[in-house]
Amino acid sequence: MVEQFVGKWKMTSSDNFDEYMKAVGAGFASRQMANLAKPSLSIAVDEQGFISMKAVTTFKTLEIKFKLGEEFDETTADDRKVRTTMSLVGDKLIQKQTWEGNTTIIEREIQDSKMIAKCVMDDVVAVRTYEKDA
Numbered sequence: 512m513v514e515q516f517v518g519k520w521k522m523t524s525s526d527n528f529d530e531y532m533k534a535v536g537a538g539f540a541s542r543q544m545a546n547l548a549k550p551s552l553s554i555a556v557d558e559q560g561f562i563s564m565k566a567v568t569t570f571k572t573l574e575i576k577f578k579l580g581e582e583f584d585e586t587t588a589d590d591r592k593v594r595t596t597m598s599l600v601g602d603k604l605i606q607k608q609t610w611e612g613n614t615t616i617i618e619r620e621i622q623d624s625k626m627i628a629k630c631v632m633d634d635v636v637a638v639r640t641y642e643k644d645a
Contacts, residue, residue, distance in 0.1 A: 513554070513562055513579075515621045516604055520552040520641035523625075531630045531637035532589065535615055541589040544570050552626075552641060562597070 525546075532542040548568035555563050565574040566588070577583050577597050585595040585608065593608040606617040615632040626641040 513556065513599060513604060515602070516554045516619065516626065517556060518554060519644040520554070520626050521644040522549050522551070522639055523642050524640040525637070526639075527635070527637040528630070528639065530635050531632055534632035534635040535589070535591065535613070537589040537591075545588065551644060 529542055529546055532545055537545070548570055550566045550568045553563075553565045553567075557563070561576050561578055563574060563576045565572065571588055573586075573588055575583070575585055575595070577595070580596065580598055582594050582596045585593050587593060587608070591608075591610055593610040595609075596607045598605045598607075602620055604619040606619070608615050608617070613632075615630065618629045618631070620627055624643065628639040628641065630637040630639065
């Protein structure tokens, strides 16, 4: 299942994220905060099979709880109200967000013990890299 993603992760690099944030419609202030933030991400699974992802920055803490394949409401860090579905496709954890006729995909996978998050909106791709936090 998602065991390879479970744990605490610290972002170590972020490429093209400002362009991705522009593509999803984030305003200037939200983009500035997002570009300054170095989030830590905690992923856990509880006894009922719910997966939680908690992102913590100095600006904001966000947490989502979900079951794979079940759509749920999410408010993103830039305050978009989206419908989100999480799924496991092969070794990738796929997060699909839809709102107002738009769709973005965040694809997470483990490579060389790092978590790579590829954020895609239309033809804009950002890559954020996380390492396990001891």
